[in-house]
Amino acid sequence: DAGVTQSPTHLIKTRGQQVTLRCSPKSGHDTVSWYQQALGQGPQFIFQYYEEEERQRGNFPDRFSGHQFPNYSSELNVNALLLGDSALYLCASSGASGAYEQYFGPGTRLTVT
Amino acid sequence: SQKIEQNSEALNIQEGKTATLTCNYTNYSPAYLQWYRQDPGRGPVFLLLIRENEKEKRKERLKVTFDTTLKQSLFHITASQPADSATYLCAPPRDDKIIFGKGTRLHILP
Numbered sequence: 438d439a440g441v442t443q444s445p446t447h448l449i450k451t452r453g454q455q456v457t458l459r460c461s462p463k464s465g466h467d468t469v470s471w472y473q474q475a476l477g478q479g480p481q482f483i484f485q486y487y488e489e490e491e492r493q494r495g496n497f498p499d500r501f502s503g504h505q506f507p508n509y510s511s512e513l514n515v516n517a518l519l520l521g522d523s524a525l526y527l528c529a530s531s532g533a534s535g536a537y538e539q540y541f542g543p544g545t546r547l548t549v550t
Numbered sequence: 551s552q553k554i555e556q557n558s559e560a561l562n563i564q565e566g567k568t569a570t571l572t573c574n575y576t577n578y579s580p581a582y583l584q585w586y587r588q589d590p591g592r593g594p595v596f597l598l599l600i601r602e603n604e605k606e607k608r609k610e611r612l613k614v615t616f617d618t619t620l621k622q623s624l625f626h627i628t629a630s631q632p633a634d635s636a637t638y639l640c641a642p643p644r645d646d647k648i649i650f651g652k653g654t655r656l657h658i659l660p
Binding site: 441470472477478479480481482485493495525527529537538539540541542543544 | 554584591592593594595596599639645646647648649650651652653
């Protein structure tokens, strides 16, 4: 049983560009959450998707958007990249309750230069 | 404002001793609280969930307490081992969102 997978593993982008990160949830999970983790900080909640809709959102600007597909996989898009967007982006999946035990993927390390 | 504070950025404990990590939250009352472990360069791994009506929860060498009056959770690792070295994150949810503290880096010294 595959756990949560994320792609790519690493990514280098230039300021002002756009990026798309991908996540496949653990088998049987239908809720996907995205987090941004800066060095030395805890993960910061970006948003959560359930039934292809954004169910909850953290304190992130509209440059951060997402999508969930019918197979429950998800994408995180970030437009107009800033240097401060450099971080580890984590995807987590969970059951329908959404807010309980979460299974995290290995993350995508995004570097903005 | 609502805050989550974990007692220290780093904690050094001698192998075999009990490590105790603290998580304090302010200005809200979560119905439950989770603890996660994170190794460098990897995603967090769920360890334990404790609900507001549970004072204590155990799993093998791990023990978590939840004091809703003090707004505090304690996380204990007994008989600590070097393999327990990692960052430990507490996560008391707010408005159904999992909100993480900064974490405590635990070093178990052989």
